[in-house]
Amino acid sequence: MIDETSAIDEHRLVIPGLAGLYRRLAPLAYAFTRVVFAVVIIPSGYEKVFQGGVHRIAAGNILKLGVEPPLVWAWAVGCLEFFGVILLALGLFTRPVAFALAVQMAVITFRIQFENGFFWTARGYEFPLLLTLACVAYVIGGGGRYSLDRKIGREF
């Protein structure tokens, strides 16, 4: 990720005194968004995997989508939303996990929420759309500076 550099040029800053703060914070920004993504989605995954949510969506949205067999896909969704986003936050197998999540979020966007319009206040598609696009950004950017992919030294 090209934008994780700590090389902040204080001559470009209107307030040069902030350069030190920016040098510490800027490299964290990209990884921080992955952690936020995980924090926001993990409760949904936890409910599906550990509190019977897979059966609820297998008989609900997944059934409505018409993918077979519904329970298998329900577990795939639950596992992605729990274990997948943990991997995403850690930056382990970042690109494959982000790709799978992007597909899932795109299906939610265009096949489930789309009919409700754009605005989230009317249960529209903007939230899953932004999640989809964030996953595309992670497919593009990979794990980056603070990731297990980087620590291991190999990545997809």
Add this chain to the structure above:
Amino acid sequence: MSADAGTPRPILPSLARIYQPLVPYGYAFLRVCTGAILIPHGAQKLFFGGAAALGSKTLAAWPAPLAWAYGIGALEFLGGTALALGLLTRPVALLFVIELLVFIFGVHIDRGWLWNRGGIQYPLFLLGLCLAFLFRGGGHYSLDRAIGKEF
């Protein structure tokens, strides 16, 4: 511009040839998408009666609620555009952080967690993204960078 030192070796080099040229755009892509998704909220408030509704309901207890509602609409419309373009990125991101904190703790927290019940899940995600833009600023491929001066 070369990639960061220490970029991991690709497990599938043929796949890497596809994404490697895109890697520098990852952060800018996230910034553009987040800014763009905020614009319809501002447009709805400014041009389609959203500000009047916001001012008479959610913000009714505030002094000059309609002025605040239009201000918030302007932030979302112009600020969303600025964020997408990477113009005044950090000040705009800071304003969004404040707006989102007010909405999270003032409005949505009473509706719980789940986004589709009006809970804090989605505004919390936006808050995290805007904090990241506050940390990093416009970065490469932004107007801030092209202008050569930024906050």
